[in-house]
Amino acid sequence: MTKQLAVIFKKETLSFFEGVQAWVVLSVYILASMFTTFFVGGFFSINNTGLFSFFYFQPYIMAFLIPAVTMRLWAEERKNGTLEFLLTQPIPLSSIIIGKFLAAWFLCLCMLLLTAPLWIYMNVYFETDNLNIFSGYLACLLLSGSFCAVGCFISSFCSSPAVSYLWGLIITLFLSVHNFSGVVKALHLPLTLENKLSNIVNLNSHFYDIISGQISLDNILFFVLLTLISLSLNMASIEFKKN
Amino acid sequence: MDKKKYIKFLSLSALILMSGIIFLAIMSCAALLFGNKKMDVTSLQRYGLDSVSQEIAQNIKQPINITVYASNDLDTEYPELDLHRQNVMRMLDKFQSLSNGKITVNLKNPEPYTPAEYEAKSINIRPFPDSENTRNMYFGAVFSSGEGKRFIIPYFSLQRQNYAEYDISRILAKLNGEQKKNIGVISFAGNISDWQIFKKLEEDYKVVFLNNKMPIIPQNINTLMVYNPQQVEANFVYALDQFIMRGGNLILFIDPYAENVAQKYPYTKKNLITMLPHLKQWGLTMDTQNVVADKTLSGISYQTAISEENNPTYLKLTAKEMNMPSAMGEKWLSLLFRSAGSLEVTPQKETSYIPLFSTSEQAGLINADVVKYSNLEAINNAVPNEHKKFNLAYWIEGSFPSLFEKSIVEGTKLDKEFPPYLPSSLKPSKILVIADSDFIADDSWNLTGYKKEACVYDQIPANNNADFILSAIDYMSGNNTLSKIRINYLINDDKNIAEQIYAQAFASFADEYKTKEQEVEQLKKDLSSFQQKLHTRETGMSLMKIQELDEYNRRQQKIIEDLKSLNYKIQQKSGDTVNKIILANTIFIPVVLLILAYLGVKIFIRNRKQKYIRIINE
Incomplete structure (x- = not known):
């Protein structure tokens, strides 16, 4: 299975980099990240030992960019009619799903690696809290993994990459901007309970906990669970298609 | 949509819904199990509760209820204040989880014209306008115990966020502890009751201002502060002597040049320090003619802050220059002395001496009159290169003989009304001598001006002078845990x-x-x-x-x-x-x-x- 997974991962990764998609995503990501860090996040004026002004905007940037990474993973297979061919190959479905997901996640890792010089730069010239920055990168990696899994799932039932991108954008924006706060408010629960429930389902709250250097197991579990559930749903939707 | 597709769609929808429910269930369990167990992933452990705070939370004996009044829209109106709110809530959660169920934390959103807002107003939670000045917002808390004791933080100020843990820990310790104790204050520089330090002390103690001509210190006072004693009468000398003989604890502020007094009474003659008999009795001598100058510690003089010239007689001490007794906890971040005197010790029997604060090895002495009447340039030129280290404060613990051979009222009608004369200490006393009267003046530690309704939680200290005095009083009064609480300077205190x-x-x-x-x-x-x-x-x-x-x-x-x-x-x-x-x-x-x-x-x-x-x- 590992060998088959590696084959799928290689194929998908190469298809990203052979075309312009990966290069456009990487360029837009670095420009957007640095613009928000320096011009919106008050990089020079706030206490930035943990690179807070860089990490703060990552959920919004990733909400826009990751659907662009995942949009064609399944949708294009459907569009080109290669999905049936792929599913009839002697490769377990789980390997295909995980392989595609890992390829998208790898691109996100490349995106984050492009920002690593900022970390190095900060270390050379300014006071930094490396442990805190490390936790920030961990948060970004977990967040991008969740968004990739969500994007893969959405791509699995869309027949056009453009539609897949739009749905992906709506869902990731909903997760990072809206945070279910309206849904929780509509339940009219007592305020303490409402607050607790909001924190449980609030992606930003978990993300900001980690980037501010206060991690608990439920923060990590949120992203891991979101990823696993999205991948399971992805598998279910392909199984439906297969049958 | 044919039937088969419809069933597929329904099944997928049901699966998504079920996944959502499973996700919510697992996350709720995880939040209950691990939500409060945060790991501090910062190099300096910025967010961890101090060991003293943890001890306070673990030793809470009776139920304590904390109600936080925080407007829901803080995140959109004042994002920075909202981050502070999140930190305070996390901190309260940590206290709650350490207290074995003794602390309950409630959150209320005082939306305009709701019962929650009326409740917040009735208990003096302070409103502040939203960014468009159209409605009131709130961020304060009430701490109450089963016994009916109550403490209120009307507003968690952003400028005081380093003090959040300190304030909450102190309140919890007080709710868990005894009744307010009395402390006496005797001033020889007029009325000083409006100084911010007394507002701070009154939050935790009952401060009683005493007449400086009294021949007796009331029996219900065990800790006494004496401010700038000069031209003292024999009555007071006797009263203080007998106070020490009965084991009373004393904080004494005395110096060769009290700037605040000189500003208040500019035409009075040079200070006449007549406390010296007591000092000698305790094994201390003070140079009454000279003030200490140290260019390496010089803080910025407020009169010349614009030109940023340093005043060598304003000494800003950091942890390096401090030597705290272990029982009183860790060192402080900074203390400011203004034209302080120097103390020397001649050890007495059964007495221990700890030099608390000292200058660097580069200090020298300048005549107090030069400091009083010269400009900064002349003061700077007058600093000698004595290369000496001077002690600015001493902590003394021990028993002493009386200065008097008999009661001053012996043989008079008052003899029966007075407590019996004590020739020597009944029990050891704790004495803190600070060679600077300006140490507790507002402009030495508390640079902000406040409105009349301002409370202790509005104070934004620039130096820890008042925090140190409060900690010393805590220690003298037997509140050892309180005396060890420190301020978390790691939060938001880096250079940008x-x-x-x-x-x-x-x-x-x-x-x-x-x-x-x-x-x-x-x-x-x-x-x-x-x-x-x-x-x-x-x-x-x-x-x-x-x-x-x-x-x-x-x-x-x-x-x-x-x-x-x-x-x-x-x-x-x-x-x-x-x-x-x-x-x-x-x-x-x-x-x-x-x-x-x-x-x-x-x-x-x-x-x-x-x-x-x-x-x-x-």
Whole structure:
């Protein structure tokens, strides 16, 4: 299975980099990240030992960019009619799903690696809290993994990459901007309970906990669970298609 | 949609819904199990509760209810305050989880015209306007115990966020502890009851201001503060003596030059310190003529803050210059002494002495009159290079003999009304002698002006003078845990990048800047001596002298211009660094990395193609 997974991962990764998609995503990501860090996040004026002004905007940037990474993973297979061919190959479905997901996640890792010089730069010239920055990168990696899994799932039932991108954008924006706060408010629960429930389902709250250097197991579990559930749903939707 | 597709759609929807429910269930369990167990992933452990705070939370005996009143829209109206709210809530959760169910935390959202808002107003939670000034917002808390004790933080000020844990820990300890104890205050400098330090003390103790002519210190007072004793009467000397004999604890502020008193009563003669008999009895001697000066510790003088000249008699002490007894907890961040005196010790039997605060090895003494009547330049010039270390405060614990051989009322009608005369200490006393009366004055530690309704939770201390005194009183009163609580300076106390860039840019011009500053100083001196000579008519006024005077002014103008140009260069260099950081991280480095990655991918693909061609050919 590992060998088959590696084959799928290689194929998908190469298809990203052979075309312009990966290069456009990487360029837009670095420009957007640095613009928000320096011009919106008050990089020079706030206490930035943990690179807070860089990490703060990552959920919004990733909400826009990751659907662009995942949009064609399944949708294009459907569009080109290669999905049936792929599913009839002697490769377990789980390997295909995980392989595609890992390829998208790898691109996100490349995106984050492009920002690593900022970390190095900060270390050379300014006071930094490396442990805190490390936790920030961990948060970004977990967040991008969740968004990739969500994007893969959405791509699995869309027949056009453009539609897949739009749905992906709506869902990731909903997760990072809206945070279910309206849904929780509509339940009219007592305020303490409402607050607790909001924190449980609030992606930003978990993300900001980690980037501010206060991690608990439920923060990590949120992203891991979101990823696993999205991948399971992805598998279910392909199984439906297969049958 | 045919039936088969419809069933597929329904099944998938049901699966998504079920996944959502499972997700929510697992996350709720995880939040209950691990939500409060946060790991502090910062190098300096910024967010961890202090060990003293943890001890307080673990030892809570009776139920404590905490109600936080926080407007829901803080995140959109005041994002920074909302971050502070999140930190406070997390901190309260930590206290709650450590208290074994003794602490309950409730959150209320005082929306306008709701019962929650009326409740918040009725218990004095302070409203503040939203960014458009259309409605009130709230962020405060009420702490109440089962016994009916209640403490209120009307507003969690953003400027006081370093104090959040300190304030909450103190309140919890007080709710868990005894009744307020009495502390006496005797001032020899008029009414000082409006000083901010007493507002702080009154939050935790019952402060009783006593007359300085009283021959007896009331029995219900075990800790006494004596401020700037001068021209004291025999009655007071006897009262204090007997107070110490019965084991009373004392904090004494005494110095050769009390600036605050001099400002209040500018025409009084030089201070007459008549406390010396007591000091000698405790094994202390104080230089009453000179104040301590130390250029290496000099804090900025407030009168000249604009010109940023340092006053060598204003000593800003850091942890390095402190020596706290272990029972009183860790060292403080900073303390400010203003024209302090120096103390020396001649050890007595059964008495322990701890020099709490001292200068560096580079200090010297200046006559108090010079400090009082001279300008800063003259004071700076008068600092001698004695290369000595001086002690500014002593902590003494021990028993002493009385200064008196018999009661001062012996044989009079008052004899029966007075408590019996004690010839020696019944039990050991704790005495803190601080050789600076200005130590607790508002302008030594608390630089902000406050409105009348301001409370202790509005204070934004610049130095820890009042915190230290409160901690000493806690220790003297037996509240040992309270005395060890410290302020978390790790939260939000780093230099920002702009400041660091400016400091780095300045460092490369520092020598040049210093030389120019010295030139200005020298020129000023030359000019003033030249002008003095002209005034005293040592030299007559002539065309040459006028030209010389002009030349001085021209040179001074030139150096000032040079300094301005240096300043401009520093700012330009800072600006260049900012641009470099932005360009390097936004364009240059990513472009280079992307090009390298692109080339790498191309080479990899070409090699793969060649490999496939070779295989096909074979």
